Amino acid sequence: MASFACLSACGGDGSSAGSGATVQSVSAVNATASTLPPAAQTPAPTHWMPVATDTWQLQLTGTINTSYAAQVYDIDLFDTPQATIDVLKGQGKRVVCYFSAGSSENWRADFKQFAAADMGKALSGWPGERWLDTRSPNVRRIMQGRMDLAKSKGCDGVDADNVDGYTNAPGLPLTAATQLDYNLFLANEAHARGLAVGLKNDVDQIAQLATAFDFAVNEQCFQYKECASYAPFSTQGKAVFNVEYASRYKDAATRAALCASAKAAHLRTLVLPLNLDDAFRYACD
Template identity: 25%
Template structure:
């Protein structure tokens, strides 16, 4: 059957855009001649993230793009449908897409490309905010390979009425931030779904942001995964005394988060042995500085400040982030991934602010620095590992956990709102406290402050002059 596809599709999509009931059904199977809204249930590799790479093989038996199958995306910036995606356009998780095929009178089975990676449970779904106080629609998608319970979603936002990360959809609507319902499309009509419903994998959906969301950031995160406090071991750094040794880690660490300097070959070779004790291993990378004792320092030098950081004289701030340094840092991530690590912990990711930029004559802007860090996390996810932020989560909501460095006279010096949001979203939160005579009291203080026993804690003990570990089984 032949059809003048473009005119038909554009007319249909315009009718959908003007309707008050919106959305699409959850399915892996694309039926004949019926619109569906889909999303990606995993993260495709950077080499296979285009329309052609993701869907082309599924459509190979008779499908010709723009003739008998097609994909559209909704542009929230203009509140309109873009012209159809090209085969070379990229597709992203968290987004919803309209799709139709009319060459297979049965169904076409959709699957993800080889080497796609599981979406972390802490993934956030970005939403567009209201413009001029009017309702703003976002065509979003379930990014997970499992059903997404709407009752488990929490709104992460800068709006004061819901900025603690604990607002469910009902409370978000009460505060006029987002609607408490989403809309899916079943092939013939829209269906409303509320907090008692769920969205299956591959399901796209519409959500609407309300008037009070104007000028605020918005995203949805699931909170149904409780991450309990676990032991923390740290071989990579310390402030005053001795870091944990590999021998101590192998002897004592069980079901723990273990941070090691896996860039060094004599340490990286122990990763799999540490993991065999049911530990999660994190590899340390300083993303905001180059260290002169690393083997790749000469390669990094063109992108660094020539002036050493006085606090750490072996380190030099990253100055330029948009050209050659990104592939060099990705090589570090690749090396740690090859050792078999589970996490990358990014140190000095908050190195660049306007004061430091001017003092050291750094070239990168703050937005460029943030984009650079997020690109490193994207690469980490593509390698099947999680991202651990350090000392900040501002502009880094895609990270899977955060570690804060704490001091006797500086507790909670960071943005505690971000900490609460990570805890609510079920993300790993670790506090690495230094130079303390009463570690137990400090840990209890943090648990009380956040009203959450799931904070993990490690403490430099002044009595033993070593790290003290908690939550040991």
């Protein structure tokens, strides 16, 4: 399975079991769960942050098309050659590197570092992928290593996927509170390395996380009528990068209505194929 394998788990439908759950404070979580390493407390260094007007491109499979006049490229951390990142940086573009922070993928180079106890149920419909116990110190160490790789490859930011496992029956005792703690851990670790960090979906916790994260990446908020949830990002002038996959948006008139709504909501919206291979691209820019 190629690197787009986690995408179906990322989109929300507004009916997740975790919706409306009471979110404990991060300090309470750490006080009651000794397996959770404390989040980094060092001040965040200066780092790049996209703004609401930045244009973007998302491609996770195939040879990256570097010809788009987009200011931000979201590409796969592992599979994108260093030479491609160098080309994009040489063009003055910002590079966001994608990885799954909430699932194991058995084709990744670091897969063997996960312990059996770190992994829960399989992601439905996505062979080779299993939910991760995001409370695990080992899982967190592996994610730190991935951010080190992002920094070494010259990425400006990271797109950490599958950070809403608690809403997906992962076969692990994850809760809204443990998810909040983990997502804040990811944000702190990215900032400690001078990387911007995007919140991928996790719509139910946007209000708690919009200050800690530098931008948002959303899949199908128009499809699931969740776009209004991103106001905490847009009111701060932070970028909200949205992608829609529904085939109806290939129709010019339907897409025009979509783009009008996207612009009114201060979203940067793309219509792309689900496997994110650059087979087609429509941008509401």
